[in-house]
Amino acid sequence: MIAPSPIPLDRFKDSVQDRNNARFFPAEAYTSEEFYRFELEAVWFREWISVGRMEEIPEKGDYFTVNIGNEPVIVVNTKDGLKAMSAVCQHRGMLLTDQPKGNAKGFVCPYHRWTYDLTGKLVGAPQMDGVGTYDKDCLGLPRLAVEVWQDIIFINFDTEAAPLSERLAPLDPIVKDWGLTELRGEFLTDPNYRQTHDYDWNWKVYAEGQAECYHCDKLHSDIPGIQNIDCNSMHINVQDEERGVFAFEMRNKVIDATVNHVGTSIWPPIPTLSEEQRWEQHSIVISPNIFMQLMPDCVILLSWWPTGPGTMRIKRHRLYPQATMQRDDWVEQHKLESEHIRYFVGQDDYAFASVQEGLQSRYAPHGPLSNREFVINGMSKWLVERFERADAEARERASIKEPAE
Ligand code: FES
Ligand SMILES: [Fe+2]
Numbered sequence: 001m002i003a004p005s006p007i008p009l010d011r012f013k014d015s016v017q018d019r020n021n022a023r024f025f026p027a028e029a030y031t032s033e034e035f036y037r038f039e040l041e042a043v044w045f046r047e048w049i050s051v052g053r054m055e056e057i058p059e060k061g062d063y064f065t066v067n068i069g070n071e072p073v074i075v076v077n078t079k080d081g082l083k084a085m086s087a088v089c090q091h092r093g094m095l096l097t098d099q100p101k102g103n104a105k106g107f108v109c110p111y112h113r114w115t116y117d118l119t120g121k122l123v124g125a126p127q128m129d130g131v132g133t134y135d136k137d138c139l140g141l142p143r144l145a146v147e148v149w150q151d152i153i154f155i156n157f158d159t160e161a162a163p164l165s166e167r168l169a170p171l172d173p174i175v176k177d178w179g180l181t182e183l184r185g186e187f188l189t190d191p192n193y194r195q196t197h198d199y200d201w202n203w204k205v206y207a208e209g210q211a212e213c214y215h216c217d218k219l220h221s222d223i224p225g226i227q228n229i230d231c232n233s234m235h236i237n238v239q240d241e242e243r244g245v246f247a248f249e250m251r252n253k254v255i256d257a258t259v260n261h262v263g264t265s266i267w268p269p270i271p272t273l274s275e276e277q278r279w280e281q282h283s284i285v286i287s288p289n290i291f292m293q294l295m296p297d298c299v300i301l302l303s304w305w306p307t308g309p310g311t312m313r314i315k316r317h318r319l320y321p322q323a324t325m326q327r328d329d330w331v332e333q334h335k336l337e338s339e340h341i342r343y344f345v346g347q348d349d350y351a352f353a354s355v356q357e358g359l360q361s362r363y364a365p366h367g368p369l370s371n372r373e374f375v376i377n378g379m380s381k382w383l384v385e386r387f388e389r390a391d392a393e394a395r396e397r398a399s400i401k402e403p404a405e
Contacts (some may be wrong), residue, residue: 001395002318005387011048014366015218015380020353022377027364029357030202036309040069043288043383045157047244048164050290050303051075051084053317054151055184056101062117064101066155066314071152073144074107075153075376078118084144084155085120091139098195100212107141114258116141116257150180152290152301167243169316174237174247174282178294179272183319189330196315199349201356203289203304209352210291210302211379213283216373219347224263228253229281234372237282244287244382246375258295259342266333267298267324285375287382309355 014023029035030119051115052075053068063076065087071138072087072095089109089363096107096116106123107116115124120141125168129133147164154164187193199206209215213231220226229233240245255278261284269278282294293300301303301317318341324330 002390002397004398005037005038005042005391006032006396009384009387009391011383012380014277015377016384017233017377019369019374019377020371022207022369022380023366024289024376025128025204025230025380026366027359030204030359031309033309034180036202036306038387040306042386043070044068044306045289046107046125046157046390047286048147048154048156048160048161048167049305050152050154050286051305052153052315054148054153054181055183055186055188055302059103060105060187061105062101063104063118065095065097065099066305068157069307071157073148073155074141075155076104077278079117082146082148083333084146084151085141085146088113088141090122090141091125096141100227100392114139131152143172149191150175151182152303155273168286170238170243171245171247171284171286173293174284175294177272177274178270178299179290179321180299180319182272182321183299184260184322184325185317186325186334187317189325189334195317198307198311198313198315199352201309201352202310203306204210205312205355205359206304207288207291207379208310208373209348211246211283211285212370212373213248215351219351219373220344221261223344223347223365224261225344228257228263229373231235233270236374239378241378241381244379246285246287246378248283248375250281251285252281252296255279257281259295259341259344260302260337261359265295265298266337267320267327269296270321271299271323287379301347 007026011026015025049068054066056064056146057077060077060079063074066073070071073084074087074197075084089096091112091114094109096109106118113126117123120143122136122139127319143159143160145159149165149168187195213234216226217231230253233251234248236248239246254264256269257263260266278296284292291302299319301319302314304312304314308313
């Protein structure tokens with residue numbers, strides 16, 4: 001049940017001004033427990049959320065789990081297609097699995113052995129015959145909507161939500177030549193690779209930090225790949241505030257600039273790119289939880305979701321052509337590349353953790369957006385529209401409930 005926004009929404013009006021006059025959200029929006037609860041209902045339990053890639057669950061029965069806010073979910077590949085459902089057993093509430101991923105024929109609750117098939121249908125429960133409240137058909141796992149775009153899996157708690165593909169259509173021409181469905185995650189070649197990481201900052205600190213290249217040539221000034229990008233050449237290709245999709249582009253100073261220890265590709269370029277595209281860097285934001293960087297030799301895909309008001313989980317993918325991952329020098333060279341990327345990501349982590357601290361100060365800013373942070377302005381507009389919708393709905397519901405005079 002949605003309650004009205006605990007932060008009056010007129011305090012967000014500075015964030016939805018035109019891009020030259022816009023500010024970040026009020027600091028409380030990044031720290032308040034109550035606002036976090038509101039945001040879960042207004043955004044995370046209504047919108048399409050990116051949770052992973054198809055190559056994570058290629059075989060029938062393959063599944064992974066994800067916990068959005070306080071909602072544990074299983075995403076599973078079945079013979080009837082991809083399914084997403086609650087991981088909460090409908091008998092007593094035990095979680096059906098504590099594994100991040102696996103392969104299953106069905107899900108058996110460890111507590112009293114209620115058994116669900118891969119689609120979430122309850123197929124058996126011991127000692128329930130003759131129980132009046134036991135209706136097998138009504139006790140399946142609650143379903144979520146699921147959709148796949150470019151091999152990226154999205155789920156939606158709102159099973160009536162409008163389809164996602166139409167919303168993402170403006171991005172199709174930009175991603176097309178990177179052939180995202182042909183690329184594969186680096187995790188496939190390293191069984192110890194950790195895809196998810198937990199952090200102590202609000203998800204918007206992260207989302208906003210990814211969506212701007214104001215900091216790139218400053219915080220990351222020692223990174224060769226960043227030195228090879230002309231951050232001043234940044235221009236926007238898609239700023240669709242209604243759909244919450246954004247794409248901006250920068251020009252490389254040298255061909256095949258990429259974020260690694262060398263600064264230019266150590267791998268052959270993605271074969272479907274033109275020479276011109278090898279001079280381009282494309283950044284893509286899909287609200288509320290995707291950032292993608294399209295580079296000449298690979299693609300970075302970041303997805304995230306809140307785990308609390310000041311905590312979040314990130315799932316990272318670096319996607320390469322399969323031929324690159326089959327090269328003899330892959331393991332050795334990729335190790336060097338990965339070490340450098342950890343160093344690069346560590347610079348952002350240091351800033352995000354510190355910002356989260358600063359936002360709790362009595363002197364926390366309600367700062368202006370620079371002219372390299374305009375995507376944040378678009379993301380804010382998309383979010384505030386959702387806050388307003390949920391707030392109005394909550395108020396209407398409350399007014400209906402008020403007893404008549
Ligand atoms: S809680 Fe799952 S079978 Fe009882
Ligand atoms: Fe960064």
